Amino acid sequence: MSPGIDDSLPCTFVIFGATGNLATNKLLPALYHLEMAARLSESLNVVAFSRRPWNDDEWREFMREVLADKVKDGVDTPVFKRFLARFSYQQGDLRDVASYEALAKRLPTADDCSNAVFYLAVKPAEFSAVIRNLEAAGLNKPRGRSRVVLEKPFGEDIESARMLNQLLHQHFDEEQIFRIDHFLGKETVQNLLVFRFANTLIEPLWNRNFIDHVQITVAESIGIEDRADYYDHAGALRDMLQNHLMQLLTVVAMEPPAALEADAMHDEKVKVLRSIRPIAKRAVHAHAIRAQYARGSIDGEPVPGYQQEVDVEPNSVTETFVAAKFYIDNWRWRGVPFYLRTGKRMPRQASMIAIRFRHPPQQLFRETPLETLEPNWILLSIQPEESMRMEIHVKQPGLDMDTRLMQMNASFLKTDEQTLDAYETLLLDVIEGDRSLFLRFDEIEWAWRVVDPILKHWTVEREYIPTYAAGSWGPADANRLFDSDDQTWRNEL
Numbered sequence: 001m002s003p004g005i006d007d008s009l010p011c012t013f014v015i016f017g018a019t020g021n022l023a024t025n026k027l028l029p030a031l032y033h034l035e036m037a038a039r040l041s042e043s044l045n046v047v048a049f050s051r052r053p054w055n056d057d058e059w060r061e062f063m064r065e066v067l068a069d070k071v072k073d074g075v076d077t078p079v080f081k082r083f084l085a086r087f088s089y090q091q092g093d094l095r096d097v098a099s100y101e102a103l104a105k106r107l108p109t110a111d112d113c114s115n116a117v118f119y120l121a122v123k124p125a126e127f128s129a130v131i132r133n134l135e136a137a138g139l140n141k142p143r144g145r146s147r148v149v150l151e152k153p154f155g156e157d158i159e160s161a162r163m164l165n166q167l168l169h170q171h172f173d174e175e176q177i178f179r180i181d182h183f184l185g186k187e188t189v190q191n192l193l194v195f196r197f198a199n200t201l202i203e204p205l206w207n208r209n210f211i212d213h214v215q216i217t218v219a220e221s222i223g224i225e226d227r228a229d230y231y232d233h234a235g236a237l238r239d240m241l242q243n244h245l246m247q248l249l250t251v252v253a254m255e256p257p258a259a260l261e262a263d264a265m266h267d268e269k270v271k272v273l274r275s276i277r278p279i280a281k282r283a284v285h286a287h288a289i290r291a292q293y294a295r296g297s298i299d300g301e302p303v304p305g306y307q308q309e310v311d312v313e314p315n316s317v318t319e320t321f322v323a324a325k326f327y328i329d330n331w332r333w334r335g336v337p338f339y340l341r342t343g344k345r346m347p348r349q350a351s352m353i354a355i356r357f358r359h360p361p362q363q364l365f366r367e368t369p370l371e372t373l374e375p376n377w378i379l380l381s382i383q384p385e386e387s388m389r390m391e392i393h394v395k396q397p398g399l400d401m402d403t404r405l406m407q408m409n410a411s412f413l414k415t416d417e418q419t420l421d422a423y424e425t426l427l428l429d430v431i432e433g434d435r436s437l438f439l440r441f442d443e444i445e446w447a448w449r450v451v452d453p454i455l456k457h458w459t460v461e462r463e464y465i466p467t468y469a470a471g472s473w474g475p476a477d478a479n480r481l482f483d484s485d486d487q488t489w490r491n492e493l
């Protein structure tokens with residue numbers, strides 16, 4: 001072990017799929033920002049693994065190109081040079097063990113700093129091959145504290161998730177496995193925990209006595225881009241609802257953990273998922289709706305329908321929109337519907353949690369213009385901007401009993417502050433070995449159990465799928481999920 005090297009920190013960060021979308025748009029910029037913030041140890045080297053026949057210099061040129069407009073201050077700074085110098089390139093095929101043996105030769109030996117992070121920024125179909133080959137090349141065991149990072153989706157149903165987990169556990173200990181859901185790295189999501197559990201004002205109201213319902217929306221304006229091979233078999237339920245939306249639900253609904261530690265957090269989230277009322281086979285139609293985008297326009301530009309996208313199977317019935325209703329049968333939430341929806345080709349990108357409170361019990365303002373007063377809302381925007389607001393009514397100055405709606409801004413950001421990208425937080429946690437923002441397998445398994453009845457029902461019913469115009473907020477039919485007439489989807493903050 002070289003002097004000055006902290007044995008608990010990895011010295012090598014291997015990115016499998018380094019030329020891909022995730023790596024170039026998220027991982028490389030996030031690592032660079034950690035470099036700027038001086039949070040990467042001097043001994044950390046990064047190996048980019050991909051199949052293009054490049055050498056180190058060609059890879060670095062690629063990095064300069066893809067990062068030119070993504071990093072603050074550009075690519076001609078001393079910091080960027082220092083960053084580039086950390087990188088080397090390993091050409092190889094994910095399915096070929098010889099490529100991993102070549103990779104192993106590049107990594108420091110056991111006498112030196114031997115820990116590595118293996119980040120699987122590759123299609124889920126490649127996960128098993130990478131895990132097996134890491135083992136075959138001996139890249140797991142002797143390096144006791146090496147870490148493997150997996151992106152969502154973790155499996156495509158409960159059975160395949162279990163198999164993947166089993167495979168992982170054959171070769172890695174649980175402490176080495178980092179299952180990412182990047183929504184958990186977002187500042188607003190972490191701030192929600194602080195908002196709920198650090199303010200005595202809020203927590204007493206956070207239950208069935210005061211809350212009418214909860215809405216969680218993750219809307220994307222993009223279509224499926226060039227991901228048809230993956231998306232046409234996955235669909236919105238698997239791609240978004242089972243993971244991101246379910247995670248948001250657990251953070252809204254969980255009890256305070258005993259400590260802010262990984263296992264205590266996971267325990268509470270699992271309790272929420274276990275308390276979700278199972279959807280009976282015959283009730284799927286009442287609890288979930290799916291649809292697919294047809295032609296339409298976004299920001300005034302015409303966009304194709306899903307069926308016209310490149311590589312989508314003709315007459316595909318894959319859903320690009322899903323809305324579902326869940327009940328959490330515990331003391332805090334029994335009877336409060338949680339409405340979740342996500343879709344592609346919606347009018348704009350927006351991820352938000354909207355919590356509507358009940359009407360006041362006394363109709364004090366009956367026979368005044370305030371008779372139909374909207375109840376209070378707490379609104380959390382996760383993206384594009386991260387903010388937190390409360391809507392309350394105040395009287396308008398004047399002779400009449402009129403009100404106006406005030407938005408109290410509870411945002412944690414001051415005007416001159418910027419939020420971190422979720423990947424910056426998460427990559428640092430991987431390097432430092434903090435697993436609290438990553439998923440334990442039972443969370444994933446329970447989330448699959450919750451959506452399993454819907455998944456099974458839709459797998460069988462494959463003759464027809466309703467459509468919605470691209471650029472709309474989804475099919476009107478999504479309104480039928482609501483328990484009462486005064487509930488509607490909240491599209492704006």
Ligand SMILES: NC(=O)c1ccc[n+]([C@@H]2O[C@H](COP(=O)([O-])OP(=O)(O)OC[C@H]3O[C@@H](n4cnc5c(N)ncnc54)[C@H](OP(=O)(O)O)[C@@H]3O)[C@@H](O)[C@H]2O)c1
Pocket residue numbers: 016017018019020021022023025026049050051052092093094095120121122123124151152153
């Ligand atoms: N994109 C996102 O923003 C995003 C967000 C959340 C989660 N994810 C997850 O992240 C993972 C990666 O997604 P992505 O969108 O980045 O995929 P992608 O753009 O298709 O990238 C895949 C990468 O894998 C490489 N690759 C594929 N087959 C290979 C092989 N046989 N041998 C060596 N390299 C091979 C590709 O190299 P070539 O350049 O040679 O093709 C490319 O670098 C997926 O699990 C996805 O679900 C992505």
